[in-house]
Amino acid sequence: MAEESDQEKTEEPTAKRLDDARKKGQIARSKELGTTAVLVASAAALLIFGDDLGRQLMEVMQQQFTLDRDDAFDTTKMFGVWGEVLSHIMVPIIGIFAVVLVAAFVGNSLLGGMNFSWQAMAPKFSKMSPLKGFKRMFGPQAAMELFKSILKVAVVAAVAIWLVSVFLQDILYLSIQDLPGNTYDATELLGWIFLGLCCSTLVISMVDVPFQKWNHNKQLKMTKQEVKDEFKNTEGNPEIKGRIRQAQREISQRKMMSEVPNADVVVTNPTHYSVAIKYDTEKSSAPYVVAKGADMIAMHIRKIAKEKDVPIIETPLLTRSIYYTTDINQEIPEQLFVAVAQVLAYVYQLDLHQKGKGKKPKPLDKELPIPPEMRY
Template structure:
């Protein structure tokens, strides 16, 4: 998409982009680092178990070349020879192979971590395209690989010349040594030269690993449009989300307005805030907020209350406190119970008076008991 739109990849890759890349098998990998690990630890394994392997080979050859007449004509004796071969070489060879396998796994997962992807293993027609193959051969990555190959040749060739010069007299001395010490000594020389040559690749790995990490991060970078598209796909279109939130808010308001006719009282600010309260005498507990709102919603609550003959009481401090401390469907805080109880008592007495069952209640106190920490 970046190529089509002409936009530059300037944005850092998102977590989703990195996760999708790993699923496709696109992780930072350094072949040089894996190769270096395998070669160095192979040399170390040869130093550790090379003498045992050389001694085992010497004993096997001696056993196989010194068969007596009966063993030569008895086919069952072959199994005894194989048993000696197994006992001589199994442990050192098993440890040798185990070290190489561990080095291969660690070396190839050290950069990028362990990752297996069926998508990367699946055949792709694009990999068989001659034009894309030619493009890869002539691209910048191919130039980097050429430089690495030349540098490896120079380093390995120079190290080989140095190591041959350093071990030259020891190599010549092998011709006058006796068996089996000559074989063991030869393996030791070979292992040390192998280790020296392998260590030269550390220089290549030290350059290649950071480069591969940088190149992988660069390939994952995104254009600004890609970031916006991903945000829309994952989080949703902001316009659609705003429309959904508006619809949900309208539905919530309609449900809230349906509960206002059942309220016992509506306390107001008197113009900016409105809170509808209901007290169920059959249930133990505090009064409950069934509706609340500010400005236009507050006006709608008052209109519904007037239309359904729900008493409206002006108490600015109590209304603001209820609005800011209580959600719809929740009971009022215990600290406001006394103030609300006075309002409800006034309303119930007023209802009885209107029905001719009692005397007119005294006016509601404007200074209701509201704790300082609940005043707004």
């Protein structure tokens, strides 16, 4: 089949297509969002740990620039100095790295969530194709990257100019301050300016995140034929499923019909419905349905019942009540116990009479006790 154009992919991606794409590592990602999170977190960490870091660096510098004559000629002194320097700056440095590490993890997982895919790590020779590379260079993704680059330069430059104008007097004041006060103030000032510049990248992220979601959805869109094919592959061909259901119904009906000869009685509508009832105290504490059906199936049940000498009783109201309220192998509802008991008692008495062991029973009451809510 010829490759279908994007214009023909009008259907939203299905859950299966989204899941398959995720397994391949194809999820919506925004590099700008991750970059912004790292930059803002770095600026925040600098503000949190910057003062301590500045004090520790000042102490290190004072120690290292104050040397005795013996220390200056001691070739092993340098190795001891490293440990002293690390002991001073380790805590603020670890704090800054920890904040940046968490921000990098969270920022890159905000859009698309966490995902690990071996397929995404596998080499793809299609990426080496010059034709596809040319398409990527002049495609919508490349145009978006160009737009973001221009936007970055414009936004960051504008914010930088604004921040310099706001903090100009503070920057100039640093030159006339005494040490170490100007060092601490410079660290704090640098942190706030850096935070302002980093926050300016939020504008780029606000543009990039919706675009990446839209572009990801656009790449996964499907044609109507793809949706149909996927449905066939996942749910099965409707024609095959129909044949399977038909075969299952036939098997179920054959099994049901095999139970009709074991029934104690078959009640009928008399033409549209038939229900075969069995009362076996070893299997159930109440009478239960072994077979039921309407129209052709009802006729088949009556036919088997006649062939196997199973009593057939015409009780239209009771038959409809059982048919609509009770499934196969399910006990008769409690509301119908009295009516069913009368039918079974009549059948048992009739059987005894036919065997010469009892009197002929009175005709079954046409108005059996059936509650109004059980009448159909």
